[in-house]
Amino acid sequence: MHRPILALIKPGSSWHHGRTRFPKSSTPTRTSTSPILCAGLTLQRFFHGGSGKSKRANQNPHTGPDPTALGVEFRTWKTFFDEVETFSKLHLKSRLNLSTFDEQGLKALQNTKLTDEDDVKDSVIHAFEAPCIKTIETVYGGRSRPKFCPPNPFLTIGFPSRVLTFQREEGSNNLGGPRPQLVVNTRTPHDLPLKGVDIVTEVNKNRKDRTNKYLQAVHQLHGYMYYNQVEFGILTTVESTRVFRRIHTIDYPEGLLECSPEINVEGKIPNSPLAAYVFAVYKAFKNDPTYVPIDPVSDIELPKLIFQLEEDEKMTTPIPGVKLDRGNGTSKSAKMLRLWQQEIIGRDDVYVARAKAFVVGQDPETCAGTSVIVKMYSLYNPKAIPKYQREILVYEHLSSLQGTYIPRLYVSGNHIDGAYGLLVLEDCGEQIEYDCFQNPNTKEQAKKALSEIHRLGVLHKDLWLSNITYNKGGDSYPLRIVDFADSTLDVEEVTDGAKEAEMKVLEGLKQDD
Incomplete structure (x- = not known):
């Protein structure tokens, strides 16, 4: 598959879950110097939680914009x-x-x-x-x-x-x-x-x-x-x-x-x-506006974009270090979850960012939070909707591999503005380096991960080094395969021959052009 890369992007990039890759050495991109909250939210409602009713009712959140x-x-x-x-x-x-x-x-x-x-x-x-x-x-x-x-x-x-x-x-x-x-x-x-x-x-x-x-x-x-x-x-x-x-x-x-x-x-x-x-x-x-502030009376400056899911979205997996309820239990509701963009790491049919997950009521600048990856699909883009639907379906199908061979999917659903679909995923580190991938032990880990994906009836269909991450922090499963927007579960496609061909693609991966 052809992968258009902007001339200013250099090889060696952050974990991206998308196609446009950013240099590791680059400074995280700041999208503004003023707070950008969700449409229709004052700062007071943002920090203390909204009380509005869900706009989506019982509609399928993955079929289009609201x-x-x-x-x-x-x-x-x-x-x-x-x-x-x-x-x-x-x-x-x-x-x-x-x-x-x-x-x-x-x-x-x-x-x-x-x-x-x-x-x-x-x-x-x-x-x-x-x-x-x-x-x-x-x-x-x-x-x-x-x-x-x-x-x-x-x-x-x-x-x-x-x-x-x-x-x-x-x-x-x-x-x-x-x-x-x-x-x-x-x-x-x-x-x-x-x-x-x-x-x-x-x-x-x-x-x-x-x-x-x-x-x-x-x-x-x-x-x-x-x-x-x-x-x-x-x-x-x-x-x-x-x-x-x-x-x-x-x-x-x-x-x-x-x-x-x-x-x-x-x-x-x-x-x-x-x-x-x-x-x-x-x-x-x-x-020459660089930003039209959502809340000009705010005395708290939030320098980056904040995402919020619709309040009736449910967590698939708890985010470590993020307690979404007021008590000691674990809430399945994503109502209190906020995602503060830290770095843009990929754009094409999907906007991808590294973000800090935190809870309403916390100051995002001072709280510890948890680093996550946010994938943001425009529901007005007809090319993006099937990718959004497919990626959610594949992550659900591969739930037994989450946290080992693929990232954990914490939550998916519509952004509060109804125009974008979000996936909030485990941050598994940086894109694997070519030299690291060439290590026989590392390549065997990659082959094991892909074989497990194949065992559960999935073809990845978009294998590049930029879709493999490697965490040097001592994780039991340091290598993960990411980005399932082009994957398939179709039994007519997921044949033994197709699996063998994809394994050969993995073994022969070169540095991304």
């Missing part, structure tokens, strides 16, 4: 066009005429096959993004360096259609590249009819309808904005566009999401989509 978990207030951005007009008068009209670019948008619509997603995305790039970049560079000069591009799995959580970044000077400390400052989701009018629709009304009257297209679209875009720490987002079908703004202030500690009125492709400034794009990019550039 847009009913959208917890923020959602309203119309009533002053949007007034703000765009003021911006245009001050910054645009004296320097250039956008009407020519607006005509390009109309031509793009005329030549766009609106049922073709790729055609719609190309039209957005040519009609809106390219002239928007030219406009911003004209107004602010080369120092702005704006760029619309596909999401970078190293830098972006989730899979928005496009992200806006501001390129940094060479030599700047950018931790792998510029962070996204605005996210864009492009849909076809056939898939999501936006023209003439009051999205705010549609969403607010259908908050409990998991199948509502508009609720799903807003929930998805809000997730991209929230996890990527951006203030502005755009939802467009070429013929109809909306600009979104996230607000977290003392007045709205639970969060507020605003949506502009409809921006029709036939509109003129300040009602044109290009004017809206330029305004949104201007706001992102002017503010």
Whole structure:
């Protein structure tokens, strides 16, 4: 299987449970310098536990996203066009005429096959993004360096259609590249009819309808904005566009999401989509937000991302050192569990992080906690859902091997925001070094682990050194095989011949390219 590796990633990496690997010597990636809590949570509720009811009821958590978990207030951005007009008068009209670019948008619509997603995305790039970049560079000069591009799995959580970044000077400390400052989701009018629709009304009257297209679209875009720490987002079908703004202030500690009125492709400034794009990019550039705080009145600074499962999720296996109940017993509920991201160690179809597991009421910065691995699958990514389902199924099937030949699965289920599925796994150390793997005793341990997996009717199907960990700390089972997202239990595939072939793959493993 082809494994795309970013040029900046060097061989020799942390235990990753995913495909993008990070250098062992690198400093753990900080995703912000401010607290990022779960959507819809104040700091007080976070530290003392939530009392809200489960949003998922009896739904299967592994089949897709739960847009009913959208917890923020959602309203119309009533002053949007007034703000765009003021911006245009001050910054645009004296320097250039956008009407020519607006005509390009109309031509793009005329030549766009609106049922073709790729055609719609190309039209957005040519009609809106390219002239928007030219406009911003004209107004602010080369120092702005704006760029619309596909999401970078190293830098972006989730899979928005496009992200806006501001390129940094060479030599700047950018931790792998510029962070996204605005996210864009492009849909076809056939898939999501936006023209003439009051999205705010549609969403607010259908908050409990998991199948509502508009609720799903807003929930998805809000997730991209929230996890990527951006203030502005755009939802467009070429013929109809909306600009979104996230607000977290003392007045709205639970969060507020605003949506502009409809921006029709036939509109003129300040009602044109290009004017809206330029305004949104201007706001992102002017503010250059690295983080919109979830609780600005907090006096406790939490420098990294915190994950939380839906409160009705149950622990599969207790996490050592983490007592999830108030008494002396062992609770099976994951309601009190929190996971504080420490280091990003892999991204592709799955976002993988090393995290500190702790309990509500503890200060995550000072408590001992327990190191775990968190795998985070976007439930809006059709490629990720089957991997998420398959990995849970395989870990359950191989339960007798957990803690010996494979990691322990502590808990799995939906994140509280309903947009991501989580697996919380035992941290088994670092990816095995090639020289260590070449040791005959170590290779025999790897063959024994794989033979046990085969004995229980599973083919791994993604064997690389990066999917083998080795803990030098004296564990009775120092070597583990990880990452079962591509594995199979299909008896027609798990034949003796297939097992022998996979064992040969293991024996011949080289350093990951």
